[in-house]
C-alpha cells in the first residue's frame with residue numbers, strides 16, 4: 001500500500017520525472033537533477049493535527065514508536081511498518097539555554113538548542129540513516145557506501161553493525177576526519193577506504209564506485225536520507241508544544257539538513273499542520289563557504305526551479321582554477337561542493353532564509369560557550385550559534401525572537417579542537433589552531449598544574465576555586 005502512494009520525483013519543475021520508491025536512484029534519469037520523495041497525500045490521509053503524534057508517547061516499548069524518527073512515520077510514509085529499521089535514534093533534547101542565549105544577544109527564554117549529538121552514533125546522521133536503511137531493505141541491497149567527513153561514516157558503520165542488513169564501505173579523505181569519528185568506523189567494522197584527497201574528492205569517487213559496483217549509496221544525495229532528517233524539525237515542534245519558532249539556525253556542509261528542514265516545513269504547511277513557516281539561517285564556515293558565496297554574494301535563487309546553473313558552474317571553475325580546497329577547523333563541514341546545493345536554495349525560498357559565514361575563531365568561541373552551558377557540541381555544530389550571534393548583531397534576528405540552533409554532533413566527536421582551545425601550552429595552541437587564524441581563546445578554561453604536594457594542591461584550589 002505504502003509503496004503505491006509514495007514515489008520519487010525530480011526536483012526540477014521543468015522535468016518532473018517520477019520513479020517508484022523501489023528504485024535505487026540518486027539523480028533523475030532524464031535530466032540528472034536531484035530527487036525528492038513525494039507522497040499522494042490525498043489518498044494517504046495524514047493526521048489533521050500534530051497532536052495526533054502524542055498518542056505514541058505511551059508506546060515506548062514498541063521500537064518504532066520509541067524511535068524519534070518513526071514515531072512520525074505518517075509524515076514519511078514510503079515503507080510499511082514491518083520494514084522500518086531503527087536502532088533507537090532520535091531521543092534528542094531541545095534545551096532552553098539562557099546562558100548561550102545571552103552570548104548570542106537574545107533575551108531570556110528565547111534560545112533553544114537542539115542536541116542531535118545525543119543520537120546513538122553521536123550525530124544527527126542517525127535520523128537519515130534509519131530512513132536510508134529502511135529504503136535499502138525494500139530494495140534488497142547487501143552493501144552500502146558513503147563518502148564522509150566522519151559522522152555519516154560513523155552512522156553507517158553503526159547501523160551496519162547493529163542491524164547486519166548491509167556491509168558498510170566508507171570513503172574518507174586522508175587525514176581529514178577527527179579521531180573520535182574514525183575510531184567509530186573502525187571499531188564498528190566498516191571497510192574504511194582512505195582516499196588521497198578531501199571530502200569533495202571522496203564524494204565524487206564514491207558515486208562512481210557505487211554506480212559501477214551496484215552499492216547502495218547513503219550520502220544525502222539519497223532522497224530517503226532526507227526524509228529521516230525531516231523529523232529533527234518534527235521533534236523541535238513537539239518540544240515547543242507544536243508552535244513553530246521564529247528561526248531555525250543550522251550549519252551548512254553538504255546541505256542535507258537545510259534541504260530536509262525546508263521540505264519538512266513546506267509539507268507541514270501544505271497539509272495545514274502548521275500555520276507559519278519559521279525562517280531558516282544556514283551557516284557556512286568561512287573556509288568552506290560555497291553556499292554563502294553563491295546565495296549571499298552572487299544572488300543565486302530558486303527562481304521557481306529555473307536555477308542559474310551557469311552561476312554555479314562558473315564558481316566551481318573558479319575554485320578549480322585557484323586550486324581552492326575547503327579548509328576549516330569544523331572538519332564536518334569542510335566541503336566546497338555541497339551535493340544538495342539546489343535543494344537547499346529551494347529551502348531558502350520556502351523559509352525566507354539567509355546564509356552567513358563564520359570564522360574558525362567565531363566557531364570555537366561559540367563552541368566553548370555551548371560547552372559551558374552543558375552537554376557541548378563539536379566544532380561544526382557551533383557554527384549555528386556563531387551564525388545566530390552574527391545575525392542578532394546585524395539586526396536580522398531580533399533579541400525577542402524565538403531561535404532554535406541545531407547542534408548537529410556530540411562534543412566528544414572532536415576532542416582535539418577542544419583540548420587545543422583550552423590548553424595552556426602556547427605551542428600546541430599555535431600548532432593546532434594558529435594555522436586556522438584562531439588567535440585567542442576568550443573562553444578558555446585552563447587546567448592548573450601543581451606539584452604532587454598536599455599543601456600546594458590545597459593552595460591552588462583555594463586560589464582558583
Ligand code: F0G
Nearest residue numbers: 148149151152253254255256257408409
Ligand atoms: N554538522 C555535523 C556534525 C556534520 O557531520 C555535518 C555533515 C554537518 C553539520 C553538515 O550537515 O551536510 O546536512 O549540511 N557531515 C557529513 C558527514 C558531510 O560526512 O558526516 P549537512
